[in-house]
Amino acid sequence: MRLVRYTYPSYRRLSPVFSGLTRSPWSGLESEIDRLFTSALGDFAGAVPSTRFPVDLYEDKDNTYVRAELPGVNRDDINVEVVDGYLTVTAARKTPAADGSSTGSGQAKEQSFSFSRSVSVGDTVQADKVSAAYENGVLIVTLPKREEAKPKKITVAVK
Numbered sequence: 001m002r003l004v005r006y007t008y009p010s011y012r013r014l015s016p017v018f019s020g021l022t023r024s025p026w027s028g029l030e031s032e033i034d035r036l037f038t039s040a041l042g043d044f045a046g047a048v049p050s051t052r053f054p055v056d057l058y059e060d061k062d063n064t065y066v067r068a069e070l071p072g073v074n075r076d077d078i079n080v081e082v083v084d085g086y087l088t089v090t091a092a093r094k095t096p097a098a099d100g101s102s103t104g105s106g107q108a109k110e111q112s113f114s115f116s117r118s119v120s121v122g123d124t125v126q127a128d129k130v131s132a133a134y135e136n137g138v139l140i141v142t143l144p145k146r147e148e149a150k151p152k153k154i155t156v157a158v159k
């Protein structure tokens with residue numbers, strides 16, 4: 001549970017012409033809207049954690065697709081698995097050290113960054129027929145739907 005501290009809106013006068021009015025109906029509206037956005041979206045303002053990456057989900061009548069952009073990641077460093085109704089994609093990007101220093105053996109240091117993302121796919125997927133393709137830094141995972149989950153067209157007879 002997150003507690004939100006309420007602050008009263010500030011009162012401003014529009015101009016000296018309206019000095020006889022003690023309060024405008026619009027005074028404080030801007031600061032109140034700012035406060036609402038800050039309290040509601042404050043957690044989203046921070047940066048996305050570096051271990052997660054965005055994915056796109058879309059589907060047609062036979063399959064659900066998960067698309068992830070993983071530039072600079074080798075095909076061998078990507079792991080895709082479906083366990084208990086969750087699709088988990090993990091990847092590692094290896095880059096040479098930026099400082100150009102080397103170890104005593106004459107090899108350059110290497111930095112490794114790990115990324116992971118889990119998506120709930122439920123029981124509508126045939127886990128044994130999941131396939132993945134990685135080309136030009138884009139991973140596309142195809143999740144075939146079970147026959148029971150596919151939409152069926154039913155014709156209605158008119159009498």
